[in-house]
Structure formats: C-alpha cells, structure tokens
Amino acid sequence: xxxxxxxxxxxxxxxxDRVVPPTGHTAWLTAFTAGAMTFxxxxxxALSLAAGRLADRWSEALARTSTVxxxxxPDQAAAQTQAVLDLLATTPGIASARALTDEEQRALLEPWFxxxxxxxxxxxxxxxxxxxxxxxxxGEGLRQRLSAEAPGAVLDDHTRWRQPLAxxxxxxxxxxxxxxxxxxxxxxxxxxxxxNASLAANAQVIRVLRLVGxxxxxxxxxxxxxxxxxxxxxxxxGAVAGMLGIAFLPSADAAGGFLTGLAFQGAGxxxxxxxxxxxxxxxxxxxxxxxxxxxxxxx
Numbered sequence: 314x315x316x317x318x319x320x321x322x323x324x325x326x327x328x329x330d331r332v333v334p335p336t337g338h339t340a341w342l343t344a345f346t347a348g349a350m351t352f353x354x355x356x357x358x359a360l361s362l363a364a365g366r367l368a369d370r371w372s373e374a375l376a377r378t379s380t381v382x383x384x385x386x387p388d389q390a391a392a393q394t395q396a397v398l399d400l401l402a403t404t405p406g407i408a409s410a411r412a413l414t415d416e417e418q419r420a421l422l423e424p425w426f427x428x429x430x431x432x433x434x435x436x437x438x439x440x441x442x443x444x445x446x447x448x449x450x451x452g453e454g455l456r457q458r459l460s461a462e463a464p465g466a467v468l469d470d471h472t473r474w475r476q477p478l479a480x481x482x483x484x485x486x487x488x489x490x491x492x493x494x495x496x497x498x499x500x501x502x503x504x505x506x507x508x509n510a511s512l513a514a515n516a517q518v519i520r521v522l523r524l525v526g527x528x529x530x531x532x533x534x535x536x537x538x539x540x541x542x543x544x545x546x547x548x549x550x551g552a553v554a555g556m557l558g559i560a561f562l563p564s565a566d567a568a569g570g571f572l573t574g575l576a577f578q579g580a581g582x583x584x585x586x587x588x589x590x591x592x593x594x595x596x597x598x599x600x601x602x603x604x605x606x607x608x609x610x611x612x
Contacts, residue, residue: 355555361489
C-alpha cells in the first residue's frame with residue numbers, strides 16, 4: 314500500500330489529472346475535512362499525552378511519600394506525635410519524617426472548608442509526612458510498631474490514591490487513541506463521499522475515456538492521486554494550526570494549574586507531524602476503494 318501511495322503521488326500524468334476537476338465543492342470539502350480532523354487529532358493527542366504525564370507525575374510523587382494520621386485526645390496528641398517521629402527516625406527505608414504544622418493542615422483543608430477553619434478548636438488528627446528512600450520500608454511491620462507505640466496512629470501509604478491514578482492514566486491514553494481512530498474514520502467517510510460525488514459528476518468524462526481505451530485502474534489512479542494530495546495539504550495545514558494552538562495556550566501559572574503540561578514536551582512535538590502522512594494513507598485507501606467500487610457501478 315505504501316509503495317502504491319508513493320508511486321501515485323510521485324507519478325505526474327497531466328492527461329490523468331484532467332479527469333478530476335481541480336476546483337469545486339469536492340476539492341474544498343476534502344481539504345477542509347482533512348484539515349479539521351487533523352486539527353482535532355492534534356488536540357486529542359496533546360490531551361492524551363498530557364493527562365498521562367500528569368497522572369504519572371502524581372502517582373510517582375505519591376509513591377515516595379506516606380502519611381501517618383494520629384487521632385488522640387488533646388492531652389496525648391503531642392506525646393504520641395513525638396513517639397511516632399522517634400519511631401520513624403529509626404525505621405529503615407524512611408529518609409525523613411516531620412509533623413505538619415497547623416498552617417499546613419489548614420491549607421490542606423481550605424479547599425473544602427474555607428480559609429477560616431479553626432484548626433486549634435477542632436479535633437483534627439495530626440499528620441506526619443514521611444519520605445521513603447531506597448527500596449522503601451516494610452509497611453506491615455511499621456503498622457505493627459505504630460500500634461504498639463502510638464495506638465492512635467494509622468499509616469496511609471497512599472495505595473488507594475496511586476491505584477486510581479494509574480488506572481486513570483491508562484484509560485485516558487486509551488480514550489485519546491480511540492478519539493484519534495474515530496477522527497480518522499470520520500475523515501475516511503467524508504473523503505469517500507467526496508470521491509463518490511466527484512466520480513458521479515464526471516460520469517460522462519469517464520465514459521469517453523473508456524471509449525478511447527482508458528482502463529478503470531488508470532481512471533481510479535487519477536482520482537486517488539488528486540484526493541490524496543488534497544487530503545495531505547489539508548492535513549498539513551490542520552497539523553500546523555493545531556500545533557500553533559497548543560504552543561499559544563496560557564502557561565500553567567496563568568491558567569491556575571489546570572493546563573499544566575498540556576503542551577507537547579521535547580520530542581513529543583514530533584508526534585503531530587505523523588498525522589498528515591497518516592491522513593494521506595487514510596485518504597489513499599478510502600479513495601481507492603471508493604473509486605474502484607464506483608467505477609464498477611458506472612455503465
């Protein structure tokens with residue numbers, strides 16, 4: 314297929330090119346469809362990659378940290394917190410451990426309860442953050458030691474946070490791939506309709522060509538070449554427009570963190586460049602099938 318595509322695109326036959334009109338509604342419809350679908354594919358690709366990177370980054374950050382939650386009466390909270398810190402300081406696999414301040418705990422709760430939450434007056438558990446090192450620590454052993462030294466301490470190794478993020482990353486990547494496949498399928502359907510319309514509009518010309526000895530493969534090649542070039546041109550324009558749109562998105566700070574990492578990074582900018590050739594293959598295949606099938610139906 315690739316060899317046939319390259320041969321059709323590089324072989325220039327003026328007589329064959331005259332079979333397909335260079336202008337008309339099928340010309341702009343093919344170029345516009347390819348451009349619009351490629352533009353959408355660029356954003357689907359960017360969203361898929363960015364969502365996957367973001368979930369991976371969150372999962373990696375959570376994988377190296379854990380939290381100990383201390384629920385104790387006010388008169389025992391300080392003693393149990395210190396006991397937990399002393400225990401963690403002697404636990405293999407833990408690089409550091411520290412108790413969060415009231416300000417830090419207030420900042421964690423602020424999105425849900427507002428900025429005026431009276432942390433001192435509420436029975437909020439104390440939180441101790443620990444950072445792993447090397448191969449990490451023995452979670453089950455640490456839980457047993459905590460239950461003996463500080464009965465009100467509970468270890469949270471963030472497993473319940475990491476697993477949904479890993480699942481979400483996989484599903485978002487799959488969703489992005491499915492979106493691109495649907496976009497390419499829509500492009501193929503639109504180009505097929507345009508090719509059928511062009512073949513029907515040129516039925517008289519095709520009859521004359523057959524009378525002078527032209528074979529259907531020769532006629533089909535003319536349509537395939539013209540429509541593939543139109544699709545390639547439109548797809549290239551759509552890819553460039555999509556990449557410019559991604560490049561000019563607001564920064565993470567200006568967007569409040571919502572668009573963090575949405576732009577392509579490093580070699581990721583090469584991925585959209587694969588979309589125009591892919592659109593060309595789709596257009597070539599769709600037009601070839603449509604042309605050969607339509608030519609069989611024409612008297």
